[in-house]
Amino acid sequence: MNDDFKKIVEFRLGHIREQIEDCFDIIEEGKELFDDKRYIRKGSKDCLETIGEAVNAISKAYKKKEGIKEEGLFLPDYLSGLDVEWDKIKGLRNFGSHEYYKVDYDMFWNLMDNRIPELESELDKVCSSSGELIIDVFYKKPKMKQGSSPIKRFCGSLNTKGKKPCKNPVGCSIKGH
Numbered sequence: 001m002n003d004d005f006k007k008i009v010e011f012r013l014g015h016i017r018e019q020i021e022d023c024f025d026i027i028e029e030g031k032e033l034f035d036d037k038r039y040i041r042k043g044s045k046d047c048l049e050t051i052g053e054a055v056n057a058i059s060k061a062y063k064k065k066e067g068i069k070e071e072g073l074f075l076p077d078y079l080s081g082l083d084v085e086w087d088k089i090k091g092l093r094n095f096g097s098h099e100y101y102k103v104d105y106d107m108f109w110n111l112m113d114n115r116i117p118e119l120e121s122e123l124d125k126v127c128s129s130s131g132e133l134i135i136d137v138f139y140k141k142p143k144m145k146q147g148s149s150p151i152k153r154f155c156g157s158l159n160t161k162g163k164k165p166c167k168n169p170v171g172c173s174i175k176g177h
Helices: 002-029 031-036 038-066 086-098 105-123
Strands: none
Touching (some): 002 105, 031 038, 038 086, 038 105
């Protein structure tokens, strides 16, 4: 069962990672093009909705695995422990799908420009760019020395272009990090 759940989580995290990259591509095109082209605005909506749907799918699989009958969003500790407002991500998906006529695309732009880099930085703590978990959370963990961590951490500062968070490990050689 753990292997099946792990596959589901990695599959959905891979979808989230793909959508994050698509958000970065939209931002890179610029706000003027975003405002001018409806298909680009709708693409941003799709990206954010897909991220929310992937979060919801992980929650459903986790609830099934753990036998949780309650309503609401439930995620494994290694995801719920990240500094991410998962419930708001899921809520945005529901809002975009069901209240589509109320969508404020400037809000979507701001989310992609400001919050998506934060989401990527948090996900860097637990999975690769393809969604593969980089921590072993499904099997018995070996005892760790005090102060050590199995989680690969990144500095998370913006790179020199100011677009995406730095991918260098903490203590990276970039001046000011």
